[in-house]
Amino acid sequence: MNKLEIIGTAKTPTVNFNPESGILEMKGRSIPENAIEFFKPLVDWLEEYSKSAIDLTQANIQLEYFNTSSSKCILDIFKKLESINKQDEKEVVINWYYEEDDEDMLEAGEDYQSILKIPFKMIEIEE
Amino acid sequence: MDNVKNFLSDLIGQNEVVLKYSGHYSEEIFKDIMYKVENIGSISNTAKRKIFFISVELLQNVHHHSLKDKFIDLPENYFHFAITKNNGKFFKICAGNFVNRKKYNTLVSKIEQLNLLNYDELRKLYKTVLNNNEYSDKGGGGLGMIDIKRKSELKLEHQNIFLNNNLYFFNFSVFLENKK
Numbered sequence: 385m386n387k388l389e390i391i392g393t394a395k396t397p398t399v400n401f402n403p404e405s406g407i408l409e410m411k412g413r414s415i416p417e418n419a420i421e422f423f424k425p426l427v428d429w430l431e432e433y434s435k436s437a438i439d440l441t442q443a444n445i446q447l448e449y450f451n452t453s454s455s456k457c458i459l460d461i462f463k464k465l466e467s468i469n470k471q472d473e474k475e476v477v478i479n480w481y482y483e484e485d486d487e488d489m490l491e492a493g494e495d496y497q498s499i500l501k502i503p504f505k506m507i508e509i510e511e
Numbered sequence: 512m513d514n515v516k517n518f519l520s521d522l523i524g525q526n527e528v529v530l531k532y533s534g535h536y537s538e539e540i541f542k543d544i545m546y547k548v549e550n551i552g553s554i555s556n557t558a559k560r561k562i563f564f565i566s567v568e569l570l571q572n573v574h575h576h577s578l579k580d581k582f583i584d585l586p587e588n589y590f591h592f593a594i595t596k597n598n599g600k601f602f603k604i605c606a607g608n609f610v611n612r613k614k615y616n617t618l619v620s621k622i623e624q625l626n627l628l629n630y631d632e633l634r635k636l637y638k639t640v641l642n643n644n645e646y647s648d649k650g651g652g653g654l655g656m657i658d659i660k661r662k663s664e665l666k667l668e669h670q671n672i673f674l675n676n677n678l679y680f681f682n683f684s685v686f687l688e689n690k691k
Contacts, residue, residue: 394542415545415567417574420646449560451567452654455641485556488564488662495634499642511556 385436388429396422397447403433406441410461414447414454423457430464437468439475446481446509447489459496466502477503483511514672515582515680519591522605522670522682526595529602533591536577536608541570544592551594557690561662562594562602565685568655569606577608578678591682600689601665607682615671615679622667622683625660633661663687 385403392398397412416422443465450458462478469476478500480493490506497504519533530547532540548566551559573590581587590608597603610618628636637657646652660667665686672680 394545415571417571449563449567451564451571452652452658453571455654455658456644456646456652459641483556486560487557488560491634495638495641499638 385432388426390425399426401426401429401433403436404438406438408441408443408465409446410444411446412448414450414458416451417453419451419453419457423454423460427457427460427464430461430468434464434468434471437471437474437476439473441465441468441474441476443476443478444481445478448483450492455492459499462496462500462502466500469502475503477505479505479507481507481509484508485511515585515589515674518607518670518672518680518682519593519605522607522684523593523595526597526603529594529596531591531593531595534589535586536570536573536588536590541574544570548594555690558602558687561687562604564662565604565659565687566592566594568659569604569683569685572655572683573606573608576610576614578610580609582609582678596689597686602687602689603684604687605682605684607680610679610681612677612679615681618681618683619669621656622669625656626666628660630661630664633657637661659685 387403388399388401390399392412395413395415397410397414400409465476465478468474482489482493493506519531523531529551532544545566548563551562570592577588577590579588582589590606592606595603637654640653640657663685665688668684670682670684674680
């Protein structure tokens, strides 16, 4: 299975999904007008990855901004990860990074955490 | 359409202008406004992040929901947008565009409903809508105004110009405390 690599733009995040290491990174900003178009390849990739996921998958999410069009798409990504986490002997951890004074981003992570049944770590970073 | 042209000046009044634009909406204009928002000086990171978020949502609402027609002497897809600092205590972010009566009624009703909710109720509503698996045909998820209210924490306002039975110029005003 191929890596999924997308270079970030002013409106979309950098994506690096690596099926061999199980490290899935999304970093930057996500403010496209129609987020479904941007996120569909990510959801499709995860669907494929879920068939042969390695034992430990780590999703590192470090977003500075995301619009509400992206919010549901990010939840769709997390639900795919949740389904992998339910498989026997598979574990998924979501690492949610937020800047130290960004309470809104922390709350956004907590909102996802409350909806999902999956290990979710809140990681504060310095600006 | 002079009343529409002068509307933004009326809304700004004597307040300090941080940023303002009126004219044709395009992707380039959106990017230009967002670049300027990111480079607003002398405000806290918290205020800048919230202004950025609210501006994105307001402008993308304009893009998705405004009437794209050309009205008399205004450019097609006309909108206005401004950020002002009111008495140094609040930022006011406003965006206006043409809407039909159906959209006008929907917006007014939604603003009135959201203004009745406290912070915890808004958060609960946000999570319910976030998890409802419903998308509009334009890729929206019905979260924009809820999250604007959540980030603002202040009463949402709207001002309108009634033009005819099925045409309004609708302005949405969002206030933000100028926290350090």
